[in-house]
Amino acid sequence: MKIAILPGDGIGPEIVAQAVKVLNVLGEKFELETAPVGGAGYAAHGHPLPEGTLALAKAADAVLFGAVGDYQYDKLDRPLRPEQAILGLRKNLGLFANLRPAILYPELAGASTLKPEVVSGLDILIIRELTGDIYFGQPRGVRECPDGPFKGQREGFDTMRYAEGEIRRIAHVAFQAAQKRDKRLTSVDKANVLETFQFWKDIVTDVHKEYPDVALEHMYVDNAAMQLVRAPKKFDVIVTGNMFGDILSDAAAMLTGSIGMLPSASLDANNKGLYEPSHGSAPDIAGKGIANPLATILSAAMMLRFSLNKAEQADRIETAVKQVLAQGLRTADIYEAGTTKVGTEEMGNAVVKAL
Amino acid sequence: MKIAILPGDGIGPEIVAQAVKVLNVLGEKFELETAPVGGAGYAAHGHPLPEGTLALAKAADAVLFGAVGDYQYDKLDRPLRPEQAILGLRKNLGLFANLRPAILYPELAGASTLKPEVVSGLDILIIRELTGDIYFGQPRGVRECPDGPFKGQREGFDTMRYAEGEIRRIAHVAFQAAQKRDKRLTSVDKANVLETFQFWKDIVTDVHKEYPDVALEHMYVDNAAMQLVRAPKKFDVIVTGNMFGDILSDAAAMLTGSIGMLPSASLDANNKGLYEPSHGSAPDIAGKGIANPLATILSAAMMLRFSLNKAEQADRIETAVKQVLAQGLRTADIYEAGTTKVGTEEMGNAVVKAL
Numbered sequence A, B: 001m002k003i004a005i006l007p008g009d010g011i012g013p014e015i016v017a018q019a020v021k022v023l024n025v026l027g028e029k030f031e032l033e034t035a036p037v038g039g040a041g042y043a044a045h046g047h048p049l050p051e052g053t054l055a056l057a058k059a060a061d062a063v064l065f066g067a068v069g070d071y072q073y074d075k076l077d078r079p080l081r082p083e084q085a086i087l088g089l090r091k092n093l094g095l096f097a098n099l100r101p102a103i104l105y106p107e108l109a110g111a112s113t114l115k116p117e118v119v120s121g122l123d124i125l126i127i128r129e130l131t132g133d134i135y136f137g138q139p140r141g142v143r144e145c146p147d148g149p150f151k152g153q154r155e156g157f158d159t160m161r162y163a164e165g166e167i168r169r170i171a172h173v174a175f176q177a178a179q180k181r182d183k184r185l186t187s188v189d190k191a192n193v194l195e196t197f198q199f200w201k202d203i204v205t206d207v208h209k210e211y212p213d214v215a216l217e218h219m220y221v222d223n224a225a226m227q228l229v230r231a232p233k234k235f236d237v238i239v240t241g242n243m244f245g246d247i248l249s250d251a252a253a254m255l256t257g258s259i260g261m262l263p264s265a266s267l268d269a270n271n272k273g274l275y276e277p278s279h280g281s282a283p284d285i286a287g288k289g290i291a292n293p294l295a296t297i298l299s300a301a302m303m304l305r306f307s308l309n310k311a312e313q314a315d316r317i318e319t320a321v322k323q324v325l326a327q328g329l330r331t332a333d334i335y336e337a338g339t340t341k342v343g344t345e346e347m348g349n350a351v352v353k354a355l
């Protein structure tokens, strides 16, 4: 089993190192190969997604990804900026299904800005389509405005689009995920305004016929943003497009107050996937040894479960993470009075020990 | 001064009636004329925005709007559905600047799902562009997918777009609003992915040169959704496009837990405007006399301030609303033990009395 390790920028290398340590003590035979990505890719090879890195990711059975982005790359032209690596990997590897759990560990309920009764026990799964929508739709650019009151001026424009097959395949992923959970799916759209999402709603409704055991609800994106704040525990699985999913999955993650704990998986049609923490590269704390490695370690667990067919190993890691939390160990981002503050490496070691 | 009164559907007529009562005791000479809109427009004239209603709105100095939408209109074809009235009014009246305050009244801090220390004293203003973006961009529809892996299938598509002048005028509104407040403006975009919003960011940056006294910050929309949950009080004024504004303004409103208190204004280039509560038509409680009329009454106050040049009258209404809250009067949506539960009409009467 070959795993591509792409640490990236900022805290990426530190947190990925801990996840690698965890993978290495499982007693499995993994072939790990590391390559630079994001700003590190640009620094090494002049491109955020160097050819060799993409080739490695393609050849591997799974990709473990840290995070990309750092101050010194902010002024680069857009095609060279770190985040292009992640868009390029998604598109080139066909990673159309992004799974982002928003889980609040009971020990961390205090970290949330929401009242404990509103969020304790939160366990929702957001499934975001990841290779379509306005992220990749053509045409796009800056042109002369062709009509209307601003005719002749410059205008920026993009194309939102979803083809039937694209909606069907993400809908299947979502219904099947719901079947394994509480059998409730909320499809988030803006069918009252957008043609793309009226079409989305129609197709999801059609796919629903194949999953009569799942309760399907449709919700407008503005209402979904409100309900996430008002009563997040009412959701089970949420499925939506790339753009709305970008916004809602980050909002949902922040409800927990502990985004340093949240993993993510981005899967292709054959369950090959890229796994990364939901948080970013946090350049402000990079190199200080204080970043929380648990989201990356839990991403490695998702990798074992979804791409490497090692569900028991995934369970072992998740149990070990719960144990270190129960022991009261906390990195700075989730620290509270009465617990024990530890650094990135100590936290990684504690998980290894618990295993 | 001519005011078009468009009560609409659901709780619309009940709450607008209270606002009209308030307008009538101010001692001003208003000419009020009522017309049906939304489902009520469809029921009366076969269209959610009947010609006569649009003509009235155009002729008036300001529009006081209730809410639209009710179960029986859900199955109509999209062009006939109630919400088309609101899109039609915005576009036809050129109401490009939507102002949505998210304010948490100290007495209602308990109503929020967020911890009191995170939201008490919240006072942010979201300025949403309202006549452009993917809401109105052409082309849009369902067509045969022209290329890529789904070529030949049906696809839904829409066009996001912003012309230079469109961005400039909303940026001016936002900078000027910030000048009257804490002089901090956050422009929310998705410049790392969308051409439209890289262009948006460039133009807002350019307009900033005319407002050196305002601190401008750029933030990605996904991060903005997180920061609204994490530390909403850090914002002063937020400006963004139509689609992102739809989502963020509803999320921000819900942070307060008292969306029944939040007014909104939608202004044209000459400060003519449409004023409506931020909440919807709530058909489930329509006709029960329990809806909260305060958001509509506060919308009338915004109308007096922005369109009718009667700032003192606006102040009077806002003070009266604070008084009834201080008296402990609460409609069901904001009721807490220890306060006095009142109905729609009693609440309206209490405001009248306080005036």
Ligand SMILES: CC(C)[C@H](C(=O)O)[C@@H](O)C(=O)O
Residues within 6 Å of the ligand: A083, A086, A087, A246, B192, B193, B222
């Ligand atoms: C970095 C950016 C392009 C990316 C996105 O918008 O998808 C990020 O926000 C994410 O959610 O992974």
Ligand SMILES: CC(C)[C@H](C(=O)O)[C@@H](O)C(=O)O
Residues within 6 Å of the ligand: A192, A193, A222, B083, B086, B087, B246
């Ligand atoms: C009803 C709908 C078309 C409308 C919108 O999306 O603008 C509403 O959500 C709003 O925010 O006023």
